[in-house]
Amino acid sequence: xxxxxxxxxxxxxxxxxxxxxxxxxxxxxxxxxxxxxxxxxxxxxxxxxxxxxxxxxxxxxxxxxxxxxxxxxxxxxxxxxxxxxxxxxxxxxxxxxxxxxxxxxxxxxxxxxxxxxxxxxxxxxxxxxxxxxxxxxxxxxxxxxxxxxxxxxxxxxxxxxxxxxxxxxxxxxxxxxxxxxxxxxxxxxxxxxxxxxxxxxxxxxxxxxxxxxxxxxxxxxxxxxxxxxxxxxxxxxxxxxxxxxxxxxxxxxxxxxxxxxxxxxxxxxxxxxxxxxxxxxxxxxxxxxxxxxxxxxxxxxxxxxxxxxxxxxxxxxxxxxxxxxxxxxxx
Numbered sequence: 446x447x448x449x450x451x452x453x454x455x456x457x458x459x460x461x462x463x464x465x466x467x468x469x470x471x472x473x474x475x476x477x478x479x480x481x482x483x484x485x486x487x488x489x490x491x492x493x494x495x496x497x498x499x500x501x502x503x504x505x506x507x508x509x510x511x512x513x514x515x516x517x518x519x520x521x522x523x524x525x526x527x528x529x530x531x532x533x534x535x536x537x538x539x540x541x542x543x544x545x546x547x548x549x550x551x552x553x554x555x556x557x558x559x560x561x562x563x564x565x566x567x568x569x570x571x572x573x574x575x576x577x578x579x580x581x582x583x584x585x586x587x588x589x590x591x592x593x594x595x596x597x598x599x600x601x602x603x604x605x606x607x608x609x610x611x612x613x614x615x616x617x618x619x620x621x622x623x624x625x626x627x628x629x630x631x632x633x634x635x636x637x638x639x640x641x642x643x644x645x646x647x648x649x650x651x652x653x654x655x656x657x658x659x660x661x662x663x664x665x666x667x668x669x670x671x672x673x674x675x676x677x678x679x680x681x682x683x684x685x686x687x688x689x690x691x692x693x694x695x696x697x698x699x700x701x702x703x704x705x706x707x708x709x710x711x712x713x714x715x716x717x718x719x720x721x722x723x724x725x726x727x728x729x730x731x732x733x734x735x736x737x738x739x740x741x742x743x744x745x746x747x748x749x750x751x752x753x754x755x756x757x758x759x760x761x762x763x764x765x766x767x768x769x770x771x772x773x774x775x776x
Contacts, residue, residue, distance in 0.1 A: 447502045447558075448491050449570035450483025451578045459483040460577025462570040462584075463491035471585040472573040481763050482535055483574065484508050489542040492553055499553045504560030504567055506741055507766035512555045516768045517543045527767045534767055569593075608712045609739050610681055612656035615648060616736045616761070617641060617669025619746025619754055625664050625775055628697060633775055634668060637746055640773050641672035644744055649678050658683055658736055660729075661704055663697060665746035670704045679709035685732035686715040686725070737761050742769035749774070 447466075452459040459478035464470035471490065475483065484505035491501060503509055511517055520526070520533050525540075527533050546553045558567050572593040577583060584590060626633030649655045657673040657680035659666045673680040682705060690701045705711070714732055719725040737743075743761045747754045749772075761770045 446491050446495060446499060447566040447570045448484070448487035448508070449504065449560075449567065449574045450480055450485075450487045451571070451574040452478060452480040452483055453578050458578050458581060460574040460579075460581075461487035461490060462573030462577060463487055463494070464566060464570050464573065465495070466566055467588070469495070469585070469587055470569075470573065470590060471583070472577040473583040474577040474581040476581060479763055481505075481507050481766070482538060483578075485535055485538040485542060487570070487574065489538055489545070492542060492545045497552070500556055501553065502556045502558050502566070504558050506557060506769065507764075509555045509557040510766065510769065511539070511543075512546065513557075514768070516766075517547075519768075529767070529772065531767075534762065610656055610710055612654040612679075613648075613652035613742075614656050614658050614740045615645075616658045616740040616743040617666060617672070617745075618660070618733070618736070618743065618757055618761075619665030619773070620748070620751060620775060621662060621664035624748065624751065625668070625746070628663065628694065636776050637665065637773060638668045638672050638675075641669055641744060641746075642675045644771065644773070645672055645676035645678050648742075649676060655679075656681060656709070658740060660685065660732055660736070661701060661708075662689070662729075663693065667700065667704060668746070669744070670708070674707060681710040681712065682708045683712045683732060683736060684714065685728040686718050687713060688718045689725075691718075733757055733760065737764040740765060742771070744771045744773060746773045746775055 446463055448463045450459065450461045456477055456479050459475045460472060461483045462472035471494065484507055488501055488503065488508050492499060525533050525536055533539060558564055560567060573584065573590065576593055622628045625637060655678050657669060657678055659669045659680055659682060661667055661670060661682045670680050690698045714735060715728050719728050737760050742765055745754065745758050745761065747758055758770060
């Protein structure tokens with residue numbers, strides 16, 4: 446059976462859906478929720494509504510990886526704390542889903558499918574979930590539902606933007622100078638770059654198709670690109686707007702240009718440069734949201750205190766799952 450979740454905004458009005466090919470389907474809504482909650486809710490509703498052997502097919506790595514990589518075992522062993530020793534998000538949905546799956550471990554399996562990839566059933570549950578989010582009305586029935594709207598117009602899963610390259614996509618983000626020791630080379634920045642390099646080397650062992658995504662901003666984003674090059678991993682630059690380096694010092698601009706030229710590709714999200722600092726800030730926030738939607742995991746350089754970076758960590762965890770966001774402490 447196929448499942449999907451959708452959210453118009455994150456948080457915002459959401460919907461969930463499940464469907465059996467040629468069989469039953471159902472959907473439901475929540476007035477204020479997140480995309481991740483709707484993905485888990487869809488799986489929970491399906492597993493508790495259907496009898497017999499089930500294979501849950503989902504485009505959510507948050508759902509599939511919980512069971513494929515057995516995140517739930519660590520959560521239970523730590524008393525529902527994640528690796529960062531913080532309460533597991535969405536426990537109220539995860540706990541009954543894990544209980545339902547583990548009540549008969551041979552009954553339920555999980556398979557990931559790429560979202561928005563012309564899979565007929567994935568498209569069907571996507572439309573059902575989006576309809577529920579938009580109308581805040583539930584459906585249930587047999588066969589193929591009629592009168593569904595268009596597929597989701599807002600990308601909600603990895604690979605939904607045709608500009609996104611294939612591969613296991615990992616975002617590097619985090620602090621900007623002066624939090625990393627200043628604008629020029631220094632021991633703090635060098636230490637962070639080496640930590641990132643070692644992480645990327647290990648990730649590439651697990652994922653030979655590893656692809657690093659970076660906004661190439663000053664600080665952690667550029668260190669991520671340099672670490673990727675040293676780990677022999679390709680990186681793609683995702684730019685919020687053109688000319689983001691125009692206000693930087695000459696030495697910073699030269700470094701930026703070198704890294705830009707060495708990138709495996711570029712994605713430009715806004716064709717025109719913003720006309721004010723406020724507009725630039727909004728464009729950068731839209732870029733951060735785009736990265737969260739199109740990555741499989743992330744590494745964030747964060748001291749645990751900076752509020753802006755902390756907000757980005759929360760957004761990434763909400764999209765990717767807590768277990769897929771790794772933190773690097775600048776020393």
